[in-house]
Amino acid sequence: MAASSETETFGFIVNDIARMIRAEMDHRTAEAGLGLTTGEGRVLFNVRRTGPIRQTALAERLGVEAMTLSGLIDRLEGKGYVERQPDPSDRRAKLVSLTEGGTSVVAQIEPIAADIRSDAARGIDPEDWQRVLAALRVSRQNLIALRTEAQSGESAVA
Structure with missing residues (x-):
């Protein structure tokens, strides 16, 4: 949706x-x-x-x-x-x-x-709740990886 x-x-x-x-x-x-x-x-x-x-x-x-x-x-x-x-x-x-x-x-x-x-x-099915948490953890790791990559690029330039 x-x-x-x-x-x-x-x-x-x-x-x-x-x-x-x-x-x-x-x-x-x-x-x-x-x-x-x-x-x-x-x-x-x-x-x-x-x-x-x-x-x-x-x-x-x-x-x-x-x-x-x-x-x-x-x-x-x-x-x-x-x-x-x-x-x-x-x-x-x-x-x-x-x-x-x-x-x-x-x-x-x-x-x-x-x-x-x-x-x-x-009101959220426990299995759905666990899927939400799992998806949020993946999203957090994706964002951490972006920051790490950006910092690595900054270090390489410096």
């Missing part, structure tokens, strides 16, 4: 869904008294997934500028959820890791995130 308007294209739909998920996550975490932004939650979940990680690698993983990430980490450090320590392989670099408090707050966010995912998938 053809898109009915420009706002029903892939990019608009994906951006709308992402915006709505962020808004719902912000609302539900505030309602639960967690006092975290979606950006802070993304940092916590990624650090939990990777274990201690360099700030530069985390910024790249999140697709944010180093200064933006630094502000998020400052706030999370102030809340006692993460800590920065020198990287043993390069003392100039800092590793970000979760504290016990960070691990605890991630455990509180997980059921909220699961409920939002469930709400987003309501």
Whole structure:
């Protein structure tokens, strides 16, 4: 079926869904008294997934500028959820890791995130939902490959 308007294209739909998920996550975490932004939650979940990680690698993983990430980490450090320590392989670099408090707050966010995912998938056949996710993963990999190819071309020219 053809898109009915420009706002029903892939990019608009994906951006709308992402915006709505962020808004719902912000609302539900505030309602639960967690006092975290979606950006802070993304940092916590990624650090939990990777274990201690360099700030530069985390910024790249999140697709944010180093200064933006630094502000998020400052706030999370102030809340006692993460800590920065020198990287043993390069003392100039800092590793970000979760504290016990960070691990605890991630455990509180997980059921909220699961409920939002469930709400987003309501009325969609589970097999169809898995196909949607698989297609989105392929699309993400295609876009990563484009960026990688573009950066390789830039490096070759430089």
